[in-house]
Each structure stands twice: as structure tokens, then as C-alpha cells.
Amino acid sequence: MTSATKIVTDKTGAPEIVTNVVPLPRRAVLEMPEYHPPLAGRDALRLDFNENTFAPSPKVIERLRQITAEGLTKYPEREGVERIAAAHFGLQADQVLLTNGVDEAIHLVCAAILEEDDEALISTPTFFMYEVSSRMMTAHLTRVQADESLEFPYEQFLAAITPRTKLIIVASPNNPTGAVVSRDHLLAICAAAPQAVVLVDEAYYHFFGETLFADVGKVPNLLVARTFSKAYGLANLRIGLLAGNAALMQYVRKVSSPYNVNGVALDCLPVALTDDAYVAWYAAQVNAGRARMMDGLRALGVDFFPSHANFVLMKIGSKHAELVAAMRARGVLLRDRSTDPGCDGFVRITIGVEEHVTRGLAALKESLQEIGWAK
Numbered sequence: 001m002t003s004a005t006k007i008v009t010d011k012t013g014a015p016e017i018v019t020n021v022v023p024l025p026r027r028a029v030l031e032m033p034e035y036h037p038p039l040a041g042r043d044a045l046r047l048d049f050n051e052n053t054f055a056p057s058p059k060v061i062e063r064l065r066q067i068t069a070e071g072l073t074k075y076p077e078r079e080g081v082e083r084i085a086a087a088h089f090g091l092q093a094d095q096v097l098l099t100n101g102v103d104e105a106i107h108l109v110c111a112a113i114l115e116e117d118d119e120a121l122i123s124t125p126t127f128f129m130y131e132v133s134s135r136m137m138t139a140h141l142t143r144v145q146a147d148e149s150l151e152f153p154y155e156q157f158l159a160a161i162t163p164r165t166k167l168i169i170v171a172s173p174n175n176p177t178g179a180v181v182s183r184d185h186l187l188a189i190c191a192a193a194p195q196a197v198v199l200v201d202e203a204y205y206h207f208f209g210e211t212l213f214a215d216v217g218k219v220p221n222l223l224v225a226r227t228f229s230k231a232y233g234l235a236n237l238r239i240g241l242l243a244g245n246a247a248l249m250q251y252v253r254k255v256s257s258p259y260n261v262n263g264v265a266l267d268c269l270p271v272a273l274t275d276d277a278y279v280a281w282y283a284a285q286v287n288a289g290r291a292r293m294m295d296g297l298r299a300l301g302v303d304f305f306p307s308h309a310n311f312v313l314m315k316i317g318s319k320h321a322e323l324v325a326a327m328r329a330r331g332v333l334l335r336d337r338s339t340d341p342g343c344d345g346f347v348r349i350t351i352g353v354e355e356h357v358t359r360g361l362a363a364l365k366e367s368l369q370e371i372g373w374a375k
């Protein structure tokens with residue numbers, strides 16, 4: 001009983017508990033970190049969240065216009081769309097779960113897999129939601145820090161696997177570094193930890209081109225996540241896909257709500273999947289823009305990490321916050337990554353369509369000059 005809880009007696013002399021104390025959650029919830037991305041005031045050129053900077057396929061917009069008032073009154077039906085998505089990616093329907101973005105996929109995998117004594121394993125820096133969702137279940141999160149190259153620390157990562165390791169999450173390409181992990185290394189990690197689920201996050205697959213989809217079902221402990229928030233331009237609809245061995249997927253499906261993905265997203269996904277040409281066009285815009293951005297940074301004398309995703313991580317140094325503010329004043333948002341482990345002084349810029357890269361580079365040149373930046 002807490003000090004704010006009192007037991008009094010009512011008129012009949014019966015005991016009555018009077019309390020103004022809110023019950024506590026599980027200890028893991030008290031101790032887990034929170035993720036508060038800087039979302040306010042994003043009415044500018046958004047080069048801060050690695051979204052598509054332009055639009056989804058025009059076919060999706062057409063489909064959205066056909067949504068009826070009655071359609072909105074219905075609970076969403078996920079299964080039919082799961083069959084379509086599975087066929088599109090060469091998978092079986094029971095190997096696929098559609099989720100409320102990859103964020104939810106991570107959350108569901110952690111909820112389904114991790115006991116409080118289990119260990120989760122990630123390398124840092126990486127996507128912060130891995131830490132949030134795994135710590136929701138267990139205090140035992142092992143982080144293997146990359147060295148100054150920010151490449152994936154493969155040998156140290158393998159060495160950090162223990163018999164208690166139950167979940168391993170690797171993003172390839174990784175956020176915020178843009179570094180990748182080869183298929184051979186990812187499969188070696190799966191083999192080194194047969195007791196653990198290995199979740200490979202392919203959120204940025206379209207800007208790199210290597211995938212483990214062909215290994216889904218064959219490698220029993222492998223899960224692969226894909227998002228429709230990036231190349232497909234559907235971040236606001238919240239839809240992602242998790243694929244894996246059917247038996248493993250059954251456990252993850254069990255902890256998911258049947259209505260986790262909204263019907264508007266489910267209506268749009270099959271249409272988005274028919275327009276591969278659009279996604280290929282957007283990825284080509286990003287890949288050309290990324291090369292242009294890296295050339296531009298070289299010309300400005302700014303060091304950066306070679307990226308395989310739709311963003312580039314730059315080494316700015318002590319003026320990182322000043323640069324972000326100067327860019328914002330020019331209507332361009334960047335993401336300060338200085339608080340990420342090993343990223344002090346680093347700022348990330350998203351690569352979008354050609355015009356947005358041009359604007360980003362021009363603003364960068366002016367802003368670096370304005371703040372008197374020097375290496």
C-alpha cells in the first residue's frame with residue numbers, strides 16, 4: 001500500500017479504501033526509453049525523416065478518391081490483401097503479416113518473442129524503436145557499438161550472441177548510417193543463433209537492392225520487415241509487411257489485433273503494388289540524387305558516410321545545431337543525430353526527388369557559409 005492510500009470507515013463502520021494513486025505499469029514499462037521524434041512544425045522541405053519527399057504513385061491517389069463514406073464504416077479486412085502482397089513478393093500468404101508500419105512489426109515481434117530474462121541484441125547507432133520495443137519486454141538489451149567507420153561491427157556482433165540471446169534486430173541498410181550488411185553475414189548471424197529470432201529490417205531496400213526475401217521460410221529463425229513508408233510514399237497510411245517462416249509468423253499474428261492496419265491503407269496497397277514502375281522511378285531519383293549530394297558534400301569539404309539508403313549522414317562537428325537552425329530558416333528540415341551513440345556532431349539529410357536535392361544542396365551551401373563552418 002502506498003502512503004497516499006488510506007483506509008477509512010464509512011457510516012456503517014465498513015472499511016473503504018480512499019486513494020488518488022494511479023496503479024503502476026510493469027517495471028519494464030517504467031524503465032523503457034521513449035521515442036519523441038521532433039515532429040512539430042514540419043511545414044517545409046522535409047529532409048529530416050527519410051520519407052518520400054514527393055508523392056505516392058498517382059494510381060494510389062486515384063484509388064483514394066474512390067473511397068466511399070460507407071467504406072469508412074467497415075472494419076478493415078487484412079487477409080485478402082495479405083494474399084495479394086505475399087504473391088507479389090513471391091511468398092506464401094501464411095508467411096506474411098501486414099502491420100501498422102514496421103514500427104508495429106517490431107513491437108509485435110518483441111511482444112511475441114521476448115521473456116523478461118531474455119537478451120535482445122542490436123548494433124548501435126541504429127533505429128531507436130528497436131530499443132523502445134525490446135526494452136518494453138526485457139531489461140537485457142545488448143548494444144554493440146560500431147567503430148568510427150560506422151560500418152556494421154560484424155565480428156563483435158557475432159561475439160555478443162549468448163545462449164540467452166532471443167531476438168536480434170539488424171537494419172540493412174541501417175538508419176542513420178546508411179551502412180549495409182551482406183546476405184552472407186546476415187545468414188551467418190541466423191546460423192550462429194538458432195535459438196533466437198533474427199529480424200532483418202529492409203525499410204530502405206529500394207535504395208540498395210539486396211534482400212533476404214528468397215530466404216524467408218528456408219531459414220527458420222529469419223524474419224524480414226519491409227515498409228511502404230519510404231519508396232512507396234505511404235508513411236501517413238501506416239503500412240508495413242513482416243515475412244517469415246509460417247510457424248513463427250503464427251506467433252506474431254497471435255499478438256496482433258485483427259484490425260491493426262486501417263482499411264484505407266489496405267485499399268491502396270494492392271494498387272501501389274501494381275505500379276512497380278513508379279517505385280523504380282522514385283528509387284532512381286534517390287540514387288541519382290544521393291550521388292549528387294555526396295559529390296556536393298565533397299565539393300563543400302563536408303565529410304560523410306557512404307550511404308545505401310535515401311539519406312546521407314554528414315559530419316558537421318560542434319556547429320551541428322546551428323546548421324540545422326540555419327537550414328530551417330531557409331525552409332529545409334534536417335535531422336540532428338548528435339545524441340545517437342557515436343554520432344556527436346552528425347546531421348542527416350534525406351535524399352528525395354531531383355528538385356528537392358537541388359534545393360537541399362543550395363540551402364546547405366548558404367547555411368554552412370552563414371554559420372562560418374570550417375572542418
Ligand SMILES: Cc1ncc(COP(=O)(O)O)c(C=O)c1O
Nearest residue numbers: 101102103127175203227229240
Ligand atoms: C530502419 C527503419 N525501420 C523502420 C522504420 C519505420 O517504418 P514505418 O514507417 O513502416 O513504421 C524506419 C523509419 O524511419 C526506419 O528507419
